[in-house]
Amino acid sequence: MYFIKKLSTKIIKLLTGKPILELCDSIQTFIEVCADDDYIQTSAEISIATFSNDVDVIHPYSYVDDIYFENNLQPQAMTYMAKAMDYAMDSLADKISEYKKLGGVYKAPMLIAITDGGATDDITDAANRCADLIARKKLTFIGIGVGDDADMDEIKRFNPNGTIVKSPTHEDLKELLVFISYALSSSSQAGANNDEVVNYAELDPKFKQQ
16 A cells, blocks of 8 residues: 655744744644645644754654644753754654655655754754755755844755745744645645645745745
8 A cells, every 4th residue: 555645844943932922823823724734634744843952842743633732832041953953854764764664655854944043053964964855855944034133044054055934023934834834735735756845935025035
């Protein structure tokens, strides 16, 4: 039996005060929109993780109907982005290995990074690894810089030949995540492996891009 799965993981940099509540609200909106899409419901496994000095898996890979997200994220002091990105890429590779053992057909996974870009560890190796996977069409990467002071150059290192987008406000972030749900839906409906997936966030001139 063959099946088509779409993998997705969100890596989230924790903020403080009101912004962290807005981040939680944006994630909840993303989950709700995905849950309303018949294609995503049956073909997308999503994992949610946060990172500070370590990676905290908020929800392991599961279908969206099985995701229960509590708006109780807590701010942390550090931003070990390299550790988080390596974890994300490792977890996606492990998931793909599971699919291969089952003889499944799958598409390149999507990794969504939401961060202010201010890494407190050396991202060189992780950024090179991510860029290589993207170049070989083994990964779809969506980098979102949040806040007016987001270090877009840092985020760009993970996808030097692609587009990253800036989301300075709460409503912008919610809208971006809705656009990303459209990309997931499009991917879920497409054929396996090589069909192009449109990231609608890149097409909207409203969002600052780099």
